[in-house]
Amino acid sequence: TQLLEQSPQFLSIQEGENLTVYCNSSSVFSSLQWYRQEPGEGPVLLVTVVTGGEVKKLKRLTFQFGDARKDSSLHITAAQPGDTGLYLCAGNNDMRFGAGTRLTVKP
C-alpha cells in the first residue's frame, strides 16, 4: 500500500500571495500526476512528472518531483481567485490519490 500524504489539508490566502503545497510518500513512484478539481466537477490533469528532480512550469504553477521520486511539490506564484480548488496528487504505481489540499484564494 502506497500512501500519499498531502499538506496542508486546507489553505486560505489572499490574491497575489505565493504558496506551496506538498505531496509526500515513503514509496518510489515511476511518475506522479497533479490534478485540480473545482466544486461539482471531476479532477482535471495539470501535469505529470517522471524524472527525479524534474521541474515543470504551467504559467504561474511550478511542479517539482523529488530527486528520489518519493515526493512532489506545487508552487503557485501570485495566486488568483481562479486558482481556487482541490489539488490532488496521484502516484502512478497503483492509481492511488492523496486526500488533497483545498485552496481558497480570496480577492
Place this chain on the structure above:
Amino acid sequence: NAGVTQTPKFRVLKTGQSMTLLCAQDMNHEYMYWYRQDPGMGLRLIHYSVGEGTTAKGEVPDGYNVSRLKKQNFLLGLESAAPSQTSVYFCASSYRGGTSGASYEQYFGPGTRLTVT
C-alpha cells in the same frame, strides 16, 4: 468529442435498492476506472479495467460490481445499496501510455452524486 460522460448525475436510493451507473468515453482509451470521493478522503479506487472484457478490484470493491462489455463503456453496479455508499462517484479513463509515457494520466467524468437513505 464529449470525453468522459456519466449518467445519471444525481440519484437517491433507499437502502436495499439496486442501480447501475453508466460511464462512456469516446477517446478510444484502453483503461477505465471507478472511484468514490468522500470528504477528507480523496479519491478511492473501486474497480478498474485494462481492456474490454477485463475488470479488477481496487482499494474499496466490496458492495460493487462492474462490467466492461464494450471498450467505450464501463458500468458500476450496486446490488443492495447501503447508507455507507452515499458518495460522489467518478469514472475516469486513460491511454495505455500517456503523453509523458506514463500509463495513468486520467480523464475524469463530471461525477454522479448518490445518496442512500
